[in-house]
Amino acid sequence: MDKKDVLDVLFEKVKYSNEQMDIIYSLEEAREEWHSASRFFQYVSEPDLVDYAIHREDAAKSKFMYYLSKARDKGIEVNWVYMIG
Template sequence: MIITKSGGAYMNKKYLTNIMLNHKKYSDEEREILLQLQSALLEWNIAKESFQFVSDPKLIDLIICKEDEAKSKYLYFLSLAKSHNITVDPSMMLEQLNAAGKW
């Protein structure tokens, strides 16, 4: 599915995830790991973006906890995917580098 916006086009992430999962033969367990990995990455990105919208110190502390939780969850499922020898889409690795400030 290509979605055109302001004269440009981009691919829907959910659609790309479905293509990735359906293109290669994954077991149900491997699919679940990849879906959880994608979900954790989304949670991590949302938490990072939330800092823009809060100024209350208590909310900032909450967002820091949410970001740490999502990052830990992402790294857990990434290591689980590696231990199962599941190849991860390169764009997910680029997003990890970007999120870590290394890209």
């Protein structure tokens, strides 16, 4: 069962509009990108890649915060227990 399947099961229990579901999927994707960028930064050792790693993590964090704000604006409560990872 992949992450999309898990989210689909959760959506069966709570009714969301299509727009809300899109935001939730985007939020989860952004969270995964942020986590991936953070791991990359932890393991990068090439000086030329350190700046890239920093920018990548900052961009991923900004994307996550954007979707988190959008979720709150649409009345979506984010329960961190259900954030997959």
